[in-house]
Amino acid sequence: GKTANSEEKKAALKTASEFIDKMGYPKHTQIQVLPETGETPLFKQFFKNWRDRDQTEGLGQAYVSGHVAKIEKVPFDAATLHTSKAMAAQHGMEDDGSGKKQIWRIEGSEKVPVNPSTYGQFYGGDSYIILYNYQHAGKQGQIIYTWQGADSTQDEIATSAFLTVQLDEELGGSPVQV
Structure with a gap:
């Protein structure tokens, strides 16, 4: 964590190296250091009860437009994530995008399946839930994305x-929510 001193950080790296040796992993196995609160969905999936700071349970707290800080809009082309390994790593992509996707649009109090032919088309006046199933290092993973249109x-x-x-509870709490 951010309050760890240099000796604690060195001890953590030493412990990680010893673990790699003990497990018989290849010498080229990399140790990845993640900043506190910068954990990726891939990392979080290994902890069933992982909770982020200020994470809400249930409906949580609603925020009123105009009382939330403005976020600068930066051009972003999701289609390029899988063509650039550096960009995929920077944005925490778990695989090459070949996993199974299910998308639902919120209508009233229900989620309604979206026609796969329109996957990738999101409307600003709607909210969506996306379930992504993928394979990574021989293990099955799931990520639930929530997309809430600006309007x-x-x-x-x-x-x-x-x-x-x-949906997370129906799936046993194992998916990572983004």
Whole structure:
């Protein structure tokens, strides 16, 4: 963590190196140091009860537009993530995008399946839940993404949060929520 002194950090690296040796992993196995609160979904998936600071349970707290800091909009082309290994690593991509996707749009108090022919088309007035199943290092992983359009109603935003938690519970709590 950020409060660890240099001796503690050195001890952690030494312990990681000893673990690699003890497990018989190849000498070229890399140790990745993650900053506190910078853990990737791939890392978090190994901890069933992982909770981020300020993570809410259930519906959580609703934020009113105008009372939340403005976020600078930066051009971003998701289609290029899989063509650039550096960009994929920078944005925490778990694989090459070949996993199985399921997308639902929030309608009223329900999630309604989106036609696969329209995957990738999201509308600013709607909210969506995306379940992504992937294989990494021979293990099955799942990530649940929640996409809330800039013009989604507060009801849709709250419903998408609730249904995301519900889907996570239906899947045994193992997916990582993003």
